[in-house]
Amino acid sequence: MLFYQIRLAFKSIRRNPVLSMLMIGGIGIGIGVATVFVTAHYLFSLNPIPEKSDVLHHVQMDNWDPNRGWDDNDPEDIPDQVTYRDMVNLMKSDIPTYQGGSFKTFLYVYPDPEMGRPFKKITRMCFSGFFKMFEPPFQYGSGWDLSADENLEPVVVLGPEVNQKVFGGENSVGRMIRIEDRDFKVVGVLDHWRPFPKYYDPHNGAFETAEEVYMPFEFFRLLKVRSAGNTSNWQEFDWSDDDQYLASEAIWIQFWVQLDSAPQKEAYFSYLNSYVEEQKKLGRMQRPTHNKLLSVMEWLDDRGAVPEEATSLMAISLLFLLVCALNLIGILLGKFLARAPEVSVRRAMGASRFSIFVEHLVECETIGVLGGLLGIAISIGGLEAVNSLFDNEFSFSLDGNMLVVSILLSLLAGLVAGMYPAWRICTIPPAVYLRER
Amino acid sequence: MELGPIAKTLIRNKIRFLLIGLEVSLTLAIVLNCINMMQDLQWQIDRPTGLDEEGIIVVRSRPFSQDFREEGYLENSRKADLELMRNLPGVLAADTFSHVPLSGSGSSSGYKPLGAERHTLNCNYFVTGPSGVDTLGVQLIAGRNLTLDDITEAESKNVLITKAYADSLFPDGDALGKQIQGRTAENPDTIVGIIEQMHGSWPSWPFVNNVMIRPGETGSVNWGITYMVRAKPAQINGLARTLEEELLKLNDGRNVRTETLAEVKADTLGTNTAIIKMLAVVIVLLLLVTALGIVGMTSFSVTERTHHIGTRRALGARQVDIMRYFLTENWVITTSGILVGVGLAYTLNYALVTFVNGVKLEWPLVIYGILGMWIIGQTAAFIPAWRGARISPAVATRTV
Numbered sequence: 001m002l003f004y005q006i007r008l009a010f011k012s013i014r015r016n017p018v019l020s021m022l023m024i025g026g027i028g029i030g031i032g033v034a035t036v037f038v039t040a041h042y043l044f045s046l047n048p049i050p051e052k053s054d055v056l057h058h059v060q061m062d063n064w065d066p067n068r069g070w071d072d073n074d075p076e077d078i079p080d081q082v083t084y085r086d087m088v089n090l091m092k093s094d095i096p097t098y099q100g101g102s103f104k105t106f107l108y109v110y111p112d113p114e115m116g117r118p119f120k121k122i123t124r125m126c127f128s129g130f131f132k133m134f135e136p137p138f139q140y141g142s143g144w145d146l147s148a149d150e151n152l153e154p155v156v157v158l159g160p161e162v163n164q165k166v167f168g169g170e171n172s173v174g175r176m177i178r179i180e181d182r183d184f185k186v187v188g189v190l191d192h193w194r195p196f197p198k199y200y201d202p203h204n205g206a207f208e209t210a211e212e213v214y215m216p217f218e219f220f221r222l223l224k225v226r227s228a229g230n231t232s233n234w235q236e237f238d239w240s241d242d243d244q245y246l247a248s249e250a251i252w253i254q255f256w257v258q259l260d261s262a263p264q265k266e267a268y269f270s271y272l273n274s275y276v277e278e279q280k281k282l283g284r285m286q287r288p289t290h291n292k293l294l295s296v297m298e299w300l301d302d303r304g305a306v307p308e309e310a311t312s313l314m315a316i317s318l319l320f321l322l323v324c325a326l327n328l329i330g331i332l333l334g335k336f337l338a339r340a341p342e343v344s345v346r347r348a349m350g351a352s353r354f355s356i357f358v359e360h361l362v363e364c365e366t367i368g369v370l371g372g373l374l375g376i377a378i379s380i381g382g383l384e385a386v387n388s389l390f391d392n393e394f395s396f397s398l399d400g401n402m403l404v405v406s407i408l409l410s411l412l413a414g415l416v417a418g419m420y421p422a423w424r425i426c427t428i429p430p431a432v433y434l435r436e437r
Numbered sequence: 438m439e440l441g442p443i444a445k446t447l448i449r450n451k452i453r454f455l456l457i458g459l460e461v462s463l464t465l466a467i468v469l470n471c472i473n474m475m476q477d478l479q480w481q482i483d484r485p486t487g488l489d490e491e492g493i494i495v496v497r498s499r500p501f502s503q504d505f506r507e508e509g510y511l512e513n514s515r516k517a518d519l520e521l522m523r524n525l526p527g528v529l530a531a532d533t534f535s536h537v538p539l540s541g542s543g544s545s546s547g548y549k550p551l552g553a554e555r556h557t558l559n560c561n562y563f564v565t566g567p568s569g570v571d572t573l574g575v576q577l578i579a580g581r582n583l584t585l586d587d588i589t590e591a592e593s594k595n596v597l598i599t600k601a602y603a604d605s606l607f608p609d610g611d612a613l614g615k616q617i618q619g620r621t622a623e624n625p626d627t628i629v630g631i632i633e634q635m636h637g638s639w640p641s642w643p644f645v646n647n648v649m650i651r652p653g654e655t656g657s658v659n660w661g662i663t664y665m666v667r668a669k670p671a672q673i674n675g676l677a678r679t680l681e682e683e684l685l686k687l688n689d690g691r692n693v694r695t696e697t698l699a700e701v702k703a704d705t706l707g708t709n710t711a712i713i714k715m716l717a718v719v720i721v722l723l724l725l726v727t728a729l730g731i732v733g734m735t736s737f738s739v740t741e742r743t744h745h746i747g748t749r750r751a752l753g754a755r756q757v758d759i760m761r762y763f764l765t766e767n768w769v770i771t772t773s774g775i776l777v778g779v780g781l782a783y784t785l786n787y788a789l790v791t792f793v794n795g796v797k798l799e800w801p802l803v804i805y806g807i808l809g810m811w812i813i814g815q816t817a818a819f820i821p822a823w824r825g826a827r828i829s830p831a832v833a834t835r836t837v
Contacts, residue, residue, distance in 0.1 A: 022733065026726050033719060065620070068556060108501045117692065118501035181503055225659050236621060308793040309712055312474065313719075316467055319785075320723055323463050327730040330456040334737035389711035420452070 002362070009363035013370075016335070020367070023331050027371030027413055030324025032378025035406040037310075037317035039383060040396055042405075044306040048195045049134070052258075053296035055097075056133055057265070059090065059255045060294070061276055065234040066286035078290050079232065080303070081203070081251040090275065091127075095268045096257035100127030103227040103253050104201060105220070107213060110178035111166040121162055122228075124211035125220050131157070131188075133258045134200055136210070139163075141173035141188035148187075149216050156184040159212030163189045180223045184215060197305050199296050201254045203230045206305055227252040249284075259293075269293050321413065328367070328417035336360060336425040344430035353426045360422035361415075368414020369407070376406050443766045446738075454770050457734045461774025461810060464727040466781035469798060469806045470789060471716045477796040478709040481641060482702075487599075487634030488538055489574025491670040492529075493698035494677050495537050496522075499661035502690020506658055514688055515656055521687055522664065523568075525679060527672040530571035534663050535564035535655045536638055538573070538648075539702040543638025548649075550606060551616040551625045560602050560647040561637030564655050570597070572667045573635065580613050580630030587652035592624035594651050599632045601646035626651075640706055661691070665698070673697055724813060731771075731817035735763060739825035743832075750830035763822035764815060771814035775807050782806070 013020040047053050062078040063086065064070045071077035082090075087101035107123040124130070131143030144155045156177060163172055163186075172186045190210075197206030220226070221242070233250035259265040272291045279285045294302055343356060376398070383396045398406075447454050498518065505511050515533060522531040536543040547557025563569070567583045578600065587595045596617075603612035616625040635648045656662030668676050677695040684693045703710070739746070746759055782798060789795030 019733075022729055026729060029722050029726060033722060072556070108499075110501065119692070120499055181506070234620065236619060236623070309708070312789060312793050312795065313712070313715065315789075316471060316716075316719060319463060319467050320719060323460055323467070323723060324726055326456050326460045326463070327726055327733075330453055330460070330730055331733050333453055333456070334733065338737075338740070386711075386715065389714055391707070424452075 005359050005362040006366060008359060009366040012363055013367065019331065019335060023328055023367050024371045024374060026324050026331075027328050027368060027410070027417070028374030028378060030321040031372050031375025031406055031410050031413065032382055034317045034321040034409060035375055035379035035398070035402065036382040036386065037314045038405060039379065039398060039402045040386065041306060041310045041314040042402060043396055044197070044310050046196070047297060048197060048199045048300075049296060052133075052135070055258050055260050056296050057257050057259055057268075058292070058294045058296075058299040059257060059272065060292040061086065061272065061285065062287045062290045063249050063251070063279075063285050064287055068234070069287065076290075078292060079251050081230070081232070082253050082255045083249055083251050084246045084253060086279075087253050087255050090255065090272070093268070093271055095259075095264060095271055097260050097264075098129035098132040099255075099257040100129035100133070100217070101253040101255040102126035102130055102201070102217065103220075103229055104204070104211065105225045105228045107179050107223065107225065109162055109166065109213065115166060115168075119165070121159075121212045122209070123213040123215065125217045125225075126214055127217050129256075129258070130214065133256055134195070136193045137191040139189045139191045140171045141186070143214075144187050144216065149218070152216055152218050152222075154182060154184045154219075155187045155216065157188040157190060157214040158186055159190050159210065160192055162212045179213065179215070180225075182219075182223070197300065199300055199305075200256060201229065202300070202303060202305065203254075206300075206303075257293075265293065321409065325413045325417045328364075328413070329420060332364060332367075332417060332421040333424065336421045337428075339425065340428050341433045343425055343428065344433035347428075347430040348434060357422050357426040360425055361418045364418025364422060365411060365414040368410045368412075368417070371413070372407055372410025375410060376403065379406065440765070440769075443762070443769060446766065447769065450738075453734065453737070457730060458770050458774040458777065460727055460730050461771050461814065462776075462778030462781050464723055465775055465778030465806055465810050466785050467723060468720050468809075469778075469782040469803060470785050470795075471720050472806070473786065473796060473798050473802060474789075475713050475716050476802070478713050481709055482706050485634065486539065486636035486640075486702075487573075487575050487632070488636065488698065489667060490539075490698050490702060492574060492667050492673065493572070494666045494668070494673060494680065495540075495696050495698060495701055496664040496666060496680055496684070497661060497694045498656075498664070498684065498691050499694075500658060500691040502688075504690055511656055511658060511662070512654070515654065515662055517687060518662070518664065518684060521683055522666050522680065525676065525683065527668045527676055529667045529669070530568045531664060531666040532566045532568040532572045533655045534569065534572075534665050535562075535653070537663060537665070537698070537701055538563070538636055538638055539640060539698065539705055540638055541705045545637075545644075546619060546649075548606065548617040548619055548626070551618045551622060557619065558602070558605055558647065559644045560598070560649045561639070561642070561644070562649040562651055563637075564651045564653040566652070566654060569650060570632070572665050574667060575635045576633040577630050578633045580628070582630060583650070583652045587629075588654060589652075594626050594653075595629040596626045596652070597630040597632055597650040598628055599635050599646055599648045601634070602648060603628070603631050605647065640702075728813055728817040731767065731814055732821060735767060735818045735821040736824075738763065738766065739821050742825075743828060746825055746828055747830045747832070750828075756826040759826040760819075760822045763825055764818055767814055767818035767822075768811070771811060775810050778810070779803060779807070 059082060060078055060080060063083060064079055069075055070079050082101065091099060102124050105123050105125060106120045108118050109121050110118045127149050128144050128146050139160065143157060148155050156179065163169060166177055167175065172189060175186050176183045177186055193210045195210060198208050229252065231250055231252040233248065235249050237244045237248050239245060257268060259268055272293065273289065276285055276289050276291060347356065380398060383398065387396055519531060522528055543561050545559055545561045547559055549555055549557045566588065567585055570577060570582050583597065604610065606612060606617060607615060612628050613631055615628050617628065618625045636645050637648045639645060666680065677697065681693050681695050749759065782803065786795065786798040790797060
């Protein structure tokens with residue numbers, strides 16, 4: 001029966017090709033535009049590490065100026081990174097399964113002169129826990145061991161780009177690489193990795209690429225490098241003096257812990273609280289105690305990972321779809337009512353209201369779905385266009401979920417647009433139109 | 438006028454006309470808010486920054502040779518680079534800078550008048566030498582420029598600040614010569630000059646006009662040295678290549694990268710440009726859909742009333758009268774839609790301002806929107822109305 005009605009619908013669509021094209025095109029554009037911006041918004045709010053987002057936790061505490069909070073406009077807000085001394089102290093805990101602070105900088109990599117000139121690359125100074133927590137995919141080898149952190153062994157993990165540039169993309173595990181004024185041994189090479197958003201360090205744009213060089217944190221002293229990310233500070237001291245800098249309240253480290261169970265998390269949170277109490281006794285952290293232990297999604301939410309522009313554009317695109325649906329209602333109404341004489345004859349010959357209603361609704365849904373298919377095609381092109389507008393800085397594309405969403409949108413649009421016209425045509429009084437004939 | 442018959446028609450077909458009216462109102466509301474957003478984004482790109490955007494080349498020297506770690510090597514390299522740059526033909530001024538304005542990367546700090554009992558006010562500071570002001574192309578409106586003597590080891594410095602920052606620190610307008618402090622009163626700075634206008638590093642920062650210029654020589658082995666060079670805009674392109682080549686010839690133990698300040702700005706504001714383009718496409722598509730909707734609706738009205746048109750024509754109505762009838766009908770619907778639409782536009786704007794940091798909708802834009810919507814409505818209705826008017830009375834009155 002449904003199959004028959006769909007055939008009828010196609011027949012009706014073919015009978016008036018121009019009008020049908022207008023209808024399908026109109027609703028198709030609406031669904032296409034809505035899909036593009038719903039997808040963009042959805043990709044911004046996607047969980048970057050679904051398997052572990054509940055166990056990874058970002059650590060924050062309020063070490064700011066006793067006289068003036070971190071954010072004048074929001075007293076609830078606290079510093080979003082930690083100091084060096086707090087990281088060192090906190091890492092003495094054995095509660096977390098894995099833990100570690102890290103920061104971003106830029107270092108010179110010196111390839112064999114025959115391979116090319118030295119080049120600067122985005123680098124992460126981190127602990128062995130970084131690889132255990134965030135699980136970047138390895139092409140060759142693996143991260144380093146805890147002992148490499150403790151003994152400050154000169155080891156590095158390279159990203160695919162640096163491995164390509166320096167070693168021609170070969171398995172370089174075990175080989176040596178010159179970075180700044182030191183030689184490091186390659187222990188691992190990452191595969192392509194693009195956490196989106198860059199949740200473990202979103203401070204300089206959530207869409208920044210992952211680092212291409214990773215080395216044990218404490219090398220920052222030997223290489224005399226500082227963070228190339230955000231550093232915030234409220235005290236005055238001599239920045240050029242390393243000892244003063246490291247003992248200061250300046251925050252520049254992103255500190256994460258992996259807590260696998262609720263009791264573990266509770267234990268760590270009370271450890272954090274007692275640590276802050278201890279620091280208060282030493283005269284630090286004089287603001288009200290406010291510690292944060294946020295899971296990945298809580299942390300992203302706290303920072304507002306979805307740009308406001310993406311939200312505005314999504315709202316606008318959904319209103320656009322509503323206009324297209326209104327437009328479709330108008331055209332369908334006209335089209336169906338023009339068919340009143342024919343429907344009257346069929347009603348007079350015994351067709352039930354219900355069957356007329358269903359028949360017309362099926363026609364609307366058919367138009368909706370055809371529009372949806374067109375819309376998907378439009379949105380694929382649209383997302384490509386959006387990507388090129390952003391210099392392919394990120395690559396938006398449709399995934400399974402978004403395909404389902406656009407099909408549902410098209411069914412919904414067909415239903416919303418079809419209900420009233422189908423109801424109108426099935427309730428016309430046949431006698432009026434039959435008499436006119 | 439045919440307002441009577443039109444009103445009757447509208448009432449009889451109320452749903453269909455209601456739909457078009459609603460479509461017009463939603464379209465107006467969306468388009469007005471989109472244009473409003475576009476204007477704000479464009480304004481961030483177009484507004485004057487006080488800087489000579491078209492005439493500045495940013496030069497980044499990133500040393501990799503270990504020689505740079507030797508005592509005094511970096512300083513000598515800086516001196517040699519500056520001398521070379523300043524002597525190149527076409528160069529008006531050149532100096533080192535701690536950060537590049539409009540680049541998205543910079544340093545901020547807070548200051549207040551010395552001894553004042555209040556919170557400090559944010560500003561974005563740049564460290565540069567005596568040629569910094571000329572290199573940026575900003576105008577000094579009071580006091581003096583920085584000199585070599587201002588570059589001292591002392592923590593207290595002689596500084597220049599923008600008029601905007603001066604006015605917020607000293608509302609009485611007497612900032613020149615005053616001392617300012619950070620969180621503590623140790624090492625206060627002295628304001629020796631006021632700059633008319635200059636934008637800092639972050640174009641969308643609310644305090645973008647609060648800028649301070651501090652004297653100093655910048656550069657380090659790790660981050661390298663950042664220079665800016667000012668020249669006549671016509672010479673910029675050739676000069677960038679020359680600078681790269683000459684600087685590498687001078688010292689090959691580093692990488693040298695150049696870009697114009699205009700490129701730096703375009704890069705920082707790239708998102709704005711992208712969003713403007715997306716909004717433009719959305720607006721065009723939306724107006725297209727709505728215009729087609731109006732064409733469709735008027736066509737139905739015409740088809741439905743073929744008989745009626747014929748009768749009127751037979752009784753002496755001219756083609757113009759028929760057209761006027763349909764255009765008036767369209768005008769009544771569009772105008773009702775517009776009235777509702779203006780209300781919707783302000784509602785939507787209120788939501789955008791409240792929830793996502795939008796900008797307020799100004800009434801002149803609304804007036805333009807109303808005029809535009811009228812024109813679109815009448816244009817879209819014109820073709821079907823004209824087709825209706827051309828129906829000959831003989832055909833129209835013939836029984837089907």
